[in-house]
Amino acid sequence: MFFKIRSMGITGIDGYPVDCECDLSGGLPAFEIVGLPDAAVKESRDRVRACAKNCGFQFPLRRITVNLAPADTRKEGPIYDLPILLAMLCASEQLPPIPETSAFVGELSLDGRLRPVTGALPMAVDAAAAGIDTLYVPADNAAEAAFARSVRIIPVETVAELCAHLRGEAVIAPAECTETVQPDVFSADFADVRGQESVRRAVEIAAAGGHNILLMGPPGSGKSMIARRIPSILPELSGEEALVCTKIHSVAGLTDRSRPMITERPFRSPHHTISAISLTGGGRTPRPGEISLAHNGVLFLDEFPEFHKDALEALRQPLEDGSVTISRVAGSMTYPSSFMLVCAMNPCRCGWYGHPSGRCTCSAGSVEAYQSRISGPMLDRIDLHIDVPAVEFDKLHGGPTPESSADIRRRVNAARARQRARLGESGCNARMTTAEIRRDCVLDAESSAMLSAAFDALGMTARSYDRVLRVARTVADLEGSDRVETPHLAEALAFRTMDRNRK
Ligand SMILES: Nc1ncnc2c1ncn2[C@@H]1O[C@H](COP(=O)(O)OP(=O)(O)OP(=O)(O)O)[C@@H](O)[C@H]1O
Ligand SMILES: [Mg+2]
Ligand SMILES: [Zn+2]
Incomplete structure (x- = not known):
């Protein structure tokens, strides 16, 4: 007895169809999964067995062979629990046959509940091209998957509920796409940044052309403060950009159940102890790194000279290409990583070099040594080196209210429109x-x-x-x-x- 259930997998930030075939034959009872499964997929056997029992089904005492096709791509994670269980139940005729235009993904808990999976949105986006019209996903992923619009999304809470639905006893309503266009409300606004006219101008230029910048100045001069406000003057995220950002967050398992769509430009600010792999992505179960999570937004490296050398070296290629390719034993994958790099640093070890108070105690040699921690190739990739002087008292205390982010953004948008007219829809001067x-x-x-x-x-x-x-x-x-x-x-x-x- 044989049955096939359709499912989806993820490579990079794209979905691809996976068929989950189950064969029951005579012989000693056994349960095998083939088709390049990883450890988490192999553990499916135990979850499926326990779950079938706890949901009141009979676990077939036969030789069970499950094949995940295509057999030449590595299957990752526990998302095939649900299709494996269903294929087995259909093959043993405990469930009526399921049409080939339906696909299933979901991790099972032992009591028959579904746990959320990563990558639900890209799977839903690419399901239609594989001839799928209905995708069953864990309820926690439904809001996110519904943004794909091209397939019907059925949210599944428990196996029992799903089986009732498949038997036609109690129908589960499809998830609706609840996209609400929210105006950007940035808590951090450039109106808070007093004085610093030259820095504000430099940052406006950087935002207008999408240029990488390095902010250098003494402690408390407002480097971190200014960096955090950069997304508020970048152009609004387009629908297409928002979808790609959300796909990346989905694959990384970082989407928010109540507000899954990313509608604001990402701002990522990893700590300087971050490893090269967390920065660029990869690992045993590949995940997008910080540079991909910052795609279409800002990657802020505060205390720039403190980052590990190999982490910074790993940034060099993605900075040129706008994407990162991760080579693995089972083939390579590419994540988008086109971001605006914003770095901040003090000019010397003690931090105060160039401060009017003369507080710096560093020798000329040590200032030079500190600054030369930034390698030449890295510096070469930064378009604007911006000096951030200490704020003067008069500027901080009273003075006119500075311009708001919305005003600056208007000029940035106008400059971007000119760039698009010259360079095409996704063009900007920095690229x-x-x-x-x-x-x-x-x-x-x-x-x-x-x-x-x-x-x-x-x-x-x-x-x-x-x-x-x-x-x-x-x-x-x-x-x-x-x-x-x-x-x-x-x-x-x-x-x-x-x-x-x-x-
Ligand atoms: N131009 C400014 N206008 C108003 N407030 C400012 C300004 N610059 C700094 N501040 C105040 O000083 C605080 C510290 O600034 P911030 O953390 O950005 O300094 P920094 O340059 O990153 O220093 P460090 O080198 O120590 O990281 C800010 O939170 C803000 O309250
Ligand atoms: Mg700072
Ligand atoms: Zn110093």
Whole structure:
């Protein structure tokens, strides 16, 4: 006796169909799962056996063989508990046959309840293409899966409830997509940041072009405060971007049951003790790392020089590619990881170098040693090096109320609109290719001379040359200028202070 139940698996942030076949034959009672299962899938046997018994079914005393097809991809996690149980119940005729357009995922607890799974949204998104019209998921995942819209989502609380539904005794209502467009309400607003006009300007340029930045300044100057406010001036997340962000969080098991859709740009700020794997993703059961969770948003590395060297090295490739590829024994997978990198650091070990109080006790050599902890290649990938001076008393105490995030965002949006018109829907200056730079950042004779002088004076590389031009293009976009003029270039060059210090 044989029966097949359809299910879904995850590779990267995409779903793919998995068939769960069950064969019952004579011979000594046994229960085997084949088709590249991992340890968690193998443990399904015990959960399925206990669950079948506790839900009042008979566990067939036959030779049970379960095959998870396609057999050449590794099956991960306990999500096949439910389809394995159903295939076995159908094969032993304890349940009526289930149509091939239905698919099931879910982890079982021993009493027949369903536990939530990771990746429900991407599985639901890609189910329709596999000819599936109804996807049964654990109730906790239903709200999230319903965003896919292309398939019917049936929320399952318990096996007993599901069996009643499949027998037509008590129908479970499909989950509805409850998308509510919520206006962004940021608790942190740029209106709180007093003074710091030059830093505010630099951060506005960075947000307008999606550029990576390094904030450097003494303790308490507001670096962390400013970094946290950057998502509030980035353009609103588009529907498509929101879906990708939610898929990544879904695969990582980080979606919120009551509000599963990610509607705000992510802001991730991992601690400096983070390992390379937690940062980039991977591991035995692969999960997206911080850089993918920050996709379409901000990755904030506070106390930048304190991060492990190998963690920072691992950032280099994703920063260039906008995605990260993780190689594993059973093939490789790719997660999107296009984020704005925001780093913050003190200028020296004691923190106070350059502070007007003269409190710094570090020698010139030790300041240099501290700053050179940031490797050249890493510095090369940062478009704007921003000095954050200590806030002056007058600015902090009284003075006009600073501009709010909403006002800054309006200018950022206008600059982004110009970039989209030139570079296509998902384009932004920070990701311009060399060919696009040649086309869109044509310099006149005066600007060329300025750049040539700066190239030698700052010891720029080919990469930082491109970066300066990208930033200059963003300054021009904020001004509403089609051409990159000398003042735009001059402002961009002023943000390479670390190159200057290195010389
Ligand atoms: N420009 C500012 N306007 C208003 N308040 C500020 C400003 N800068 C700093 N503050 C106040 O100082 C606090 C500390 O700032 P923040 O934590 O951002 O400093 P930091 O530069 O990150 O320091 P550290 O180097 O020690 O991490 C903020 O929470 C805020 O209350
Ligand atoms: Mg800080
Ligand atoms: Zn110092």
